[in-house]
Each structure stands twice: as structure tokens, then as C-alpha cells.
Amino acid sequence: MSIGILGYGVYIPRYRINRAEYIKAWGQFAAAGVEEKAVLGFDEDSITMSVEASRNALNHAEVDASKLNAVYFASTSSPYAEKLVSSTIAMAVGASPRVSVADFTSSTMAGTSALLMGLDFVASGRGHFALITASDCPYADPGEFIEHPFGAGAAAFVVGEGAPIATIENSDSTTIEALGERFRKYEEKSIETLGIPSYTEAVIMKTVTSSVKALIDKTGRKPSDFNFVVLPQFDGRMPSTIARMNGFEETQFTPSMIVSQVGDAGAASPLIGLAKVLDEAKPGNRVLVASYGAGAGSDAVSINVNEEIMKRKGAVPSVKDYLADKKYIDYIYYLKIKKMI
């Protein structure tokens, strides 16, 4: 028996809007490297996405929901600013009322925060199984360019005791106080930015490079030791810039790329990227995941893939399965179902 990731699952809504629709409406699409993005159906939100991803993860892990001791939810787009939503997810997946729940909010780093806390919960012996789900659909006013890359998606991981498909080897984190790159005031609905791209990029690079380098030093590895790296992908250009600064090759980060088809899925992006990589990974592979949250922080996590993964391949729908099932909508319908008009 050891402790690690027992299973995972994702959910990506089936509606898509593509670059051409934005160009028709605005004359441009301010989302570098995004070809199309996933859009919530009228009856979906970050909770409903989480529930499907969580059911997939529990089935993949072959863990009965009644055995869960913790349910953690991570999002920047919880439908409620106050009211637990991990409780909704816990009930919907069939967890017992005796679970520790927590909502991790207000940062795109929340997904990796929750994953690491879930692992700590189990590793400290306070419980046997934890479900961690990150789900996000960032929102901004349609007139703002920052809105263009915002997509939607969810991922979920079951960590606990058993025969893990992957083991979280180590992590390191960095925080730097930074202002004004991406934020949403308490009373506001829309994410904002001061729109100084060079400054934003400098803060992201500094924070992420620091956490990645610290983790690599701590584990005594080289950048080339990782078969896959999952890097922040708020747009399609960012991973290659971060990779260049940290000594990673394109072949290491390309398999994790989801932003070109899903858009920016906020706190869920690093975990959907990890799921996509695990869909392809083989036993013995090493994965590095780095998240980023404005304000600013970054978690870097090193993961070893185990033999068990081969037994669970294809047990639940993969990232590719969800990407393949899609229906294109036009910009007016997009505004309508997002209640933007």
C-alpha cells in the first residue's frame, strides 16, 4: 500500500466557439494560439462540470464515493461567493456526510493548491481517500479583450491509499506580491487586467521559473529528466516562453496543451493538462506540473507514473474523447447562453 493518485477524470462541455466567430464580431480574436474554446451549456456551471469529472475520477480509481474522507473543490468561478459548493459535489457523487470539505477560490492556482492539500490530508493519516476537483469558467465582460480566451473545463483526482497510478514525489512553491495583472474585486463579476502585457509576462515568468527551478534543485533532477511538463497556458504562446526560460523542449510540453481547443480554463487548466498527459503516459515516466495564480503564486509538482496506470487506460472517457465530441455555436448564441445580452 502506498499513497498517491488512484484515478482521475475530466469534463469538457461540448459547445465550442471558434476564432472565426470572434473575428466576425470584433475584427480580431485576442487569444494567441487558441483555435476554439469550450463553452458551458445553458444548464452548466463550475459545479456541474466538477460532478461529471469527479464521477469519472471515482470510476477510474475504482473507489466507492462512500469511502471518501475529503472533497475539495477549486475554482475562480464558483456560482456562490458565499455558500459551500464542495458540499453540493460531495452529495452529488454520493459521498457520506462525514467528509471534510473545502472550497479553494480566488486564484487560478487553486487547482494545484487543492491537489497538494488533498495529498497532505491523506499522507498525514487523517483520512484514507480524498477527491480533489478543479472546475472553471472564467468570466469577463464581452467588450473586453481579456474575455476572448476564457473557456471552460474540469478535472478531478482521487488520492489515497492503495495501488496508485501515479505518485506525487515532491513539490515546491513560490509567492511574490504582485498587483494588477489579473484580478476581480469582491463586488465585481468581471475579471480585469491593467493591460500591461510586458509587466504581466515578467511577473509570471519570475514566479513560475522560481517554483520550477526550486523543485528541480530539490529533487536533484535536470529539466530533461521529465518526459512531460504541464505549464501555465492562459494562451497558446505562454508555455513555449516558460519552457525556453527553464530548459524544457517543445516535445515535453506539447502533449499537455489544451488551450488551443478548450481556451483558458482557469484553475482547472493545470489539472486538465495533467490528465491529458496521464492519458498518454507510460510507467516510469516523470511529469512536472506548474501552476500560476495572479497576485502571485506558483506550485511546481513532480509526479512519477506507475505500472498501475496501464490497467486503467480507457476505463473512463479521456481528454481526447471530450475534445472530439463538440458542437459549434455562433457568437450571438454564445452571448445568449452566457447571459451576456
Add this chain to the structure above:
Amino acid sequence: MAHVSIPSYWKTLPQRYCLIGMKCKNCGTINFPAREICISCKQKSEFEPKKLSGRGKIYSYTIIAAGSAPPEFSEQERLAGSFPVAIVELEEGLRIVAQITDYEEEDLKIEAEVESVFRKLYEEDKIIRYGLKFRPVKKRKPLP
């Protein structure tokens, strides 16, 4: 459907979120939703919770078109257009009424396979009411 108060909605969350039916200990019939008297043996029986699989087939359906939606679904009808409501026959044999979501016209067929999904049903007094809808089982693998 008519107005359902939050306290009564709350009492029925297991059936609404998780498709938990009540199995009659007297005759074995699954009652969904829960009842005081078993629908089959008409006895005031003891019941035990039974989780339903969520897999089934469309037994019949109708389209709720402009103007005909109950008040709680009028926003959905206005923004997302007309929507189908089906009687779904679950693999456990019982029939329940629910919306069909994420569908194409050609998916709406009697006998078409469907699976349950957790969705927003409607919002009333700012409270989001979640529950189950069904979607067609097709290209995507069904949930195990």
C-alpha cells in the same frame, strides 16, 4: 411542475442529485420518488434506499416550445430555445420524467439510449436548483 419550496426540495435532494429510489421491503418494487405507500403492493411498507444506475431509454418525449414552459423554466426557453422533456425508462424498469440535454434533433427517438447527468434545472429566488437531466449516449463512451 409547480413551485417547490426550498425545505421540500432539500428533503428530496438524494433523489434529485443521486437518483436514489426507495425499494419496498415487502414486494421489492423501486418507488421513485419516495412514497409512504408502495406503488405496487399498496402496503404501508418499509423501504430501503436503492441507487439507480442512471442508464435508460427514451420511452416517450415532447418538446416544450415558446410560451409553454412552466414559469421556472421560462428563462431557459427564452435564452436557449425550446427543450425536450422525456419519460425515460430506466434499466431498473421504472419510468421517470426529465429533460433531455446536449442533444441533436436526430437523438430524440423513442428507444434511444440515454444516461443521467447532473445539471442546473432552474434558479428561483436566486437559489440554483440542481438535479438530473438525461443526455444521449453516443460517440462518447457511457460512464461505467
